[in-house]
Amino acid sequence: MATDKPKLAVHKFSSCDGCQLALLNLGEPLLALPGLVDIVHFAEAGPNSPDQPVDISLVEGSVSTPEDIQRIQQVRQNSKLLVSIGACATSGGLQALANFANRHEWMASIYTDPENIEVLNSSDPISKHVKVDLQIQGCPVNSAQVIGALRDLLSGVAPRPEVHSVCMECKRKGVICTMVTKGEPCMGPVTLAGCGALCPAAGRGCYGCYGPAEQLNDRSIAERFEQLGLDAQAVLRRFRFIANSAAGFKTASEGLRGDTDG
Amino acid sequence: MQQSAKIERQPGFLPRSDFQKLLDGIVQSGYQLLGPVVKDGAIQLMQISDVTQLAKGLTNEQQPGHYRLQQTAGERLFDWNHGPQGLKPLCFAPHEVLWVEQKDPLSFTTRLPDVKPTAVLGVRGCDLSALAIQDRHFLHAAGADPHYRQRRERLLLIGIDCAHSAESCFCASTGDGPSVNQAVDIGLSELDDGFLVWSGSDQGEAVLQRLDLATAQTQQLEQMEGQTEQAAREQQRQLPKPEELIRLYQRLEHAHWQQVADRCLGCGNCTAVCPTCFCYDTQHEVSLDGLSAQNVRQWDSCFSASHSSMGAFKVRGNILSRYRQWLTHKLAGWQEQQGRIGCTGCGRCITWCPVGIDLTKEADAILWEGSLDE
Numbered sequence: 001m002a003t004d005k006p007k008l009a010v011h012k013f014s015s016c017d018g019c020q021l022a023l024l025n026l027g028e029p030l031l032a033l034p035g036l037v038d039i040v041h042f043a044e045a046g047p048n049s050p051d052q053p054v055d056i057s058l059v060e061g062s063v064s065t066p067e068d069i070q071r072i073q074q075v076r077q078n079s080k081l082l083v084s085i086g087a088c089a090t091s092g093g094l095q096a097l098a099n100f101a102n103r104h105e106w107m108a109s110i111y112t113d114p115e116n117i118e119v120l121n122s123s124d125p126i127s128k129h130v131k132v133d134l135q136i137q138g139c140p141v142n143s144a145q146v147i148g149a150l151r152d153l154l155s156g157v158a159p160r161p162e163v164h165s166v167c168m169e170c171k172r173k174g175v176i177c178t179m180v181t182k183g184e185p186c187m188g189p190v191t192l193a194g195c196g197a198l199c200p201a202a203g204r205g206c207y208g209c210y211g212p213a214e215q216l217n218d219r220s221i222a223e224r225f226e227q228l229g230l231d232a233q234a235v236l237r238r239f240r241f242i243a244n245s246a247a248g249f250k251t252a253s254e255g256l257r258g259d260t261d262g
Numbered sequence: 263m264q265q266s267a268k269i270e271r272q273p274g275f276l277p278r279s280d281f282q283k284l285l286d287g288i289v290q291s292g293y294q295l296l297g298p299v300v301k302d303g304a305i306q307l308m309q310i311s312d313v314t315q316l317a318k319g320l321t322n323e324q325q326p327g328h329y330r331l332q333q334t335a336g337e338r339l340f341d342w343n344h345g346p347q348g349l350k351p352l353c354f355a356p357h358e359v360l361w362v363e364q365k366d367p368l369s370f371t372t373r374l375p376d377v378k379p380t381a382v383l384g385v386r387g388c389d390l391s392a393l394a395i396q397d398r399h400f401l402h403a404a405g406a407d408p409h410y411r412q413r414r415e416r417l418l419l420i421g422i423d424c425a426h427s428a429e430s431c432f433c434a435s436t437g438d439g440p441s442v443n444q445a446v447d448i449g450l451s452e453l454d455d456g457f458l459v460w461s462g463s464d465q466g467e468a469v470l471q472r473l474d475l476a477t478a479q480t481q482q483l484e485q486m487e488g489q490t491e492q493a494a495r496e497q498q499r500q501l502p503k504p505e506e507l508i509r510l511y512q513r514l515e516h517a518h519w520q521q522v523a524d525r526c527l528g529c530g531n532c533t534a535v536c537p538t539c540f541c542y543d544t545q546h547e548v549s550l551d552g553l554s555a556q557n558v559r560q561w562d563s564c565f566s567a568s569h570s571s572m573g574a575f576k577v578r579g580n581i582l583s584r585y586r587q588w589l590t591h592k593l594a595g596w597q598e599q600q601g602r603i604g605c606t607g608c609g610r611c612i613t614w615c616p617v618g619i620d621l622t623k624e625a626d627a628i629l630w631e632g633s634l635d636e
């Protein structure tokens with residue numbers, strides 16, 4: 001069925017499918033989407049033509065196998081615009097924790113035939129292997145942000161990046177600060193907005209899953225966490241979690257005193 | 263510059279057991295009533311109708327980066343000072359649609375908020391002064407903001423003297439508290455056995471007409487004055503005088519700015535809780551089909567990259583320049599632009615800063631430490 005609508009593909013790499021599910025959870029906008037674009041590939045939703053040339057590719061997941069490298073290069077060739085979505089695609093994801101350890105030793109201690117597993121030495125963001133036109137952080141992504149970006153790209157304008165900290169989302173929503181009222185070690189001040197302050201709204205500190213804020217004063221917040229009772233290892237793990245290999249968080253964790261395991 | 267309660271007040275006395283009658287009078291006069299209640303460990307303004315919902319017998323511990331409520335042995339309803347927000351969110355909404363537009367046929371429609379007349383119980387002096395500053399910005403500058411005005415015009419303000427100061431409070435040095443010296447519809451001062459109550463507007467007077475106030479005794483008036491004087495004496499912080507603060511502009515290269523930047527997270531909490539900060543950002547949210555859009559305004563902050571971005575170029579690209587912008591604008595620049603400093607001494611930016619940065623200490627260090635580069 002050939003139409004002149006722009007073509008869209010949603011690709012998955014090393015990931016949990018959570019970002020695709022976030023898109024599927026969109027509700028009403030999802031129903032409007034086929035009116036605007038031809039979704040030629042979105043395996044989680046049905047359409048399955050990974051090799052068709054498209055106008056826009058949304059890419060979920062990190063690059064962690066030799067096969068991933070070949071495939072992302074193919075996707076890049078087939079896409080006019082490539083948007084990486086989520087913590088895995090933009091920073092390597094939770095699985096990049098293995099970048100800080102010797103993954104071959106780990107595999108040997110878990111699997112009987114580790115030589116059957118073909119992996120790269122690191123789990124990397126899409127941008128390490130191909131040119132990426134836009135990155136949208138989050139674990140999973142905020143699907144409204146993805147749709148907003150799609151709308152902008154379809155209109156031919158550059159999407160506006162999110163620049164605020166999670167704290168600004170707390171304050172706009174009237175969420176009471178968990179750090180100030182309860183002494184929760186909260187990553188919100190150094191984390192990029194986008195989640196709508198989900199964790200603080202539930203009374204917990206932010207886990208930093210949206211990755212580093214535009215300005216990142218890791219030393220100051222690490223010192224604050226120590227005053228609040230976290231030991232050096234615990235402070236390190238605040239950075240070395242979901243967005244562990246995002247540039248700012250990675251540098252932060254490597255500079256912290258608790259960095260003993262890698 | 264310290265103020266005492268020696269202002270034009272002719273209060274009557276309302277016994278503690280009759281306080282519910284005041285609340286009833288407000289509601290019966292057609293207002294929805296917002297009052298201070300405890301929610302998620304902090305004082306917040308919520309819709310109430312009954313005196314039992316109020317934050318009774320509580321005081322607040324407010325220090326740099328630290329806020330806790332504590333039980334007192336007493337019965338008082340207003341022994342705390344405030345929570346993270348003053349009146350700002352009630353008039354200058356954190357997030358709101360300003361207008362909507364349709365593509366075909368092309369139309370633009372202003373979306374004014376639908377607001378009920380709203381009475382706010384227990385507003386402190388620092389927040390009343392801050393409201394006057396916001397009024398000047400949103401209402402009196404050329405072209406009043408219709409969204410702000412819509413909300414502001416429907417507010418009935420019930421002020422309360424502070425009988426205590428929190429550790430972060432320093433309103434005595436800015437002249438904005440601890441007593442209510444600003445325009446209010448109804449004023450309150452809480453005593454051990456009840457309240458001194460006075461009206462400051464026709465609307466306030468209409469509410470008080472419903473009550474049967476006793477004549478205030480000299481001893482009660484003395485207690486009122488004594489309490490606010492005591493609250494002022496309790497204050498441990500102070501801001502330098504406005505004419506001294508102007509000199510911040512001569513110290514833009516002071517080494518201390520870097521020391522603050524080493525601690526500051528650039529998170530923007532200070533600006534979001536500040537009752538006078540008025541910066542916002544507007545964005546176009548286009549529907550997915552591209553046929554309609556809404557123009558949305560939300561609180562911005564001089565600590566965010568968007569605040570000083572000129573296309574690809576950020577005028578203030580680091581935390582140092584952003585903190586310097588916040589402090590110099592608030593304490594010096596506002597004097598020229600708004601006729602006074604932009605700080606009313608509420609202390610919120612100190613309490614709600616995750617790392618406890620204290621503007622009074624930073625201003626002192628920058629003004630008085632090291633050599634002058636003038």
Ligand code: SF4
Nearest residue numbers: 167170177178186188
């Ligand atoms: S709870 Fe966390 S994210 Fe929210 S204001 Fe406090 S420090 Fe910031």
Ligand code: SF4
Nearest residue numbers: 536605606608609611
């Ligand atoms: S600058 Fe700080 S102390 Fe002054 S009014 Fe704003 S929040 Fe209150």
Ligand code: SF4
Nearest residue numbers: 388424431433439608
């Ligand atoms: S700053 Fe002054 S008026 Fe405001 S709460 Fe503290 S003591 Fe009261």
Ligand code: SF4
Nearest residue numbers: 526527529530532615
């Ligand atoms: S002064 Fe405190 S609240 Fe303000 S931006 Fe810096 S760390 Fe955040």
